[in-house]
Amino acid sequence: MTSRLEALCLEKGLKMTGQRRVIAQVLSDADDHPDVEEVHRRAALIDTRISIATVYRTMRLLEDVEVIERVDLGDGRARYEEASADHHHHLIDTRSGRIIEFASPELEAIKERIAHDLGYKIVGHRLEIYGVPLDDAGADGQGANGAGPNGAGPNSAGKEQ
Amino acid sequence: MTSRLEALCLEKGLKMTGQRRVIAQVLSDADDHPDVEEVHRRAALIDTRISIATVYRTMRLLEDVEVIERVDLGDGRARYEEASADHHHHLIDTRSGRIIEFASPELEAIKERIAHDLGYKIVGHRLEIYGVPLDDAGADGQGANGAGPNGAGPNSAGKEQ
DNA sequence: TTGGGATTGCGAACGGTTTGCAGTATGATG
DNA sequence: CATCATACTGCAAACCGTTCGCAATCCCAA
Numbered sequence: 001m002t003s004r005l006e007a008l009c010l011e012k013g014l015k016m017t018g019q020r021r022v023i024a025q026v027l028s029d030a031d032d033h034p035d036v037e038e039v040h041r042r043a044a045l046i047d048t049r050i051s052i053a054t055v056y057r058t059m060r061l062l063e064d065v066e067v068i069e070r071v072d073l074g075d076g077r078a079r080y081e082e083a084s085a086d087h088h089h090h091l092i093d094t095r096s097g098r099i100i101e102f103a104s105p106e107l108e109a110i111k112e113r114i115a116h117d118l119g120y121k122i123v124g125h126r127l128e129i130y131g132v133p134l135d136d137a138g139a140d141g142q143g144a145n146g147a148g149p150n151g152a153g154p155n156s157a158g159k160e161q
Numbered sequence: 162m163t164s165r166l167e168a169l170c171l172e173k174g175l176k177m178t179g180q181r182r183v184i185a186q187v188l189s190d191a192d193d194h195p196d197v198e199e200v201h202r203r204a205a206l207i208d209t210r211i212s213i214a215t216v217y218r219t220m221r222l223l224e225d226v227e228v229i230e231r232v233d234l235g236d237g238r239a240r241y242e243e244a245s246a247d248h249h250h251h252l253i254d255t256r257s258g259r260i261i262e263f264a265s266p267e268l269e270a271i272k273e274r275i276a277h278d279l280g281y282k283i284v285g286h287r288l289e290i291y292g293v294p295l296d297d298a299g300a301d302g303q304g305a306n307g308a309g310p311n312g313a314g315p316n317s318a319g320k321e322q
Numbered sequence: 323t324t325g326g327g328a329t330t331g332c333g334a335a336c337g338g339t340t341t342g343c344a345g346t347a348t349g350a351t352g
Numbered sequence: 353c354a355t356c357a358t359a360c361t362g363c364a365a366a367c368c369g370t371t372c373g374c375a376a377t378c379c380c381a382a
Binding site (some may be wrong): 176178180182210211212213214215218 | 328329330331332333
């Protein structure tokens with residue numbers, strides 16, 4: 001069976017080996033942001049003889065051909081997600097570790113303008129928001145950040161995963 | 162001579178040892194975003210017998226008491242800057258490595274609203290923009306990002322360092 | 323001045339990631 | 353379909369930034 005990502009790899013002209021097929025499968029099935037070790041763990045369920053070095057090498061390769069994207073969530077290791085056209089960012093629930101993706105055209109516009117005003121052309125950027133659920137926002141102790149909610153009309157599109 | 166940061170440390174009730182004084186000195190003098198190795202290098206110019214382990218420990222300590230702030234610029238190592246009340250972010254010149262700080266109340270507002278709309282209270286966040294100078298934006302090859310400059314009135318305050 | 327808890331330097335260990343090497347598989351070719 | 357050069361894999365060692373255990377040392381309050 002040819003997984004979605006495997007097809008993409010073929011399009012990009014990559015040589016498809018057994019282990020690459022397995023990894024493509026794993027990544028196609030994933031709907032979260034696994035790190036290398038996790039990908040390796042899942043791959044091992046399909047084929048035990050895949051080494052972690054190969055997973056590292058394959059992730060780098062897939063990143064290079066823009067089939068997947070590296071996400072740096074601030075916890076020492078690299079995480080990955082499928083590459084996608086729509087720019088989005090991540091809100092990390094510091095209580096549960098859950099990651100929520102969101103996009104905001106408004107944000108993109110401001111960002112573009114800031115860079116332009118400073119005399120720069122953007123080649124990349126990243127935004128992460130760390131937060132706790134509004135409900136049980138009671139007994140937590142991380143460098144809180146004043147400034148209550150403000151601003152104009154609605155606009156951001158959240159998509160949990 | 163008592164450096165600015167040393168005074169701050171005393172206020173916070175820290176025990177001031179010789180090496181901490183030197184490190185505070187170095188950080189007071191710095192107007193960039195040095196990593197630990199760089200702080201150690203500069204400290205060694207003042208007193209040769211400071212070990213890098215002490216620098217690591219001291220940086221963590223200063224971070225804990227909020228005298229300095231850790232900045233993760235995406236290059237494997239931790240960088241630091243003096244803690245300051247005003248929220249700002251970083252634009253990294255991928256050609257020269259220069260780092261430009263900027264602040265945008267507008268951006269903060271949107272960010273707050275997004276988090277709020279998703280049901281979260283922000284406890285931290287970070288934004289980095291990677292860019293190349295508009296002038297010589299010719300022969301570069303990093304995952305460019307469509308979407309030309311757009312958006313409304315000026316608002317961002319840039320401060321180079 | 324003295325004493326004891328905090329701090330230091332050293333080197334070893336850590337966790338994530340990369341790499342050299344020898345062996346193996348791939349898919350292009352005849 | 354067999355052959356072959358090339359690219360890929362597994363393993364273990366090395367790497368890099370960072371942390372830690374330990375004995376020696378320092379700071380500061382009494």
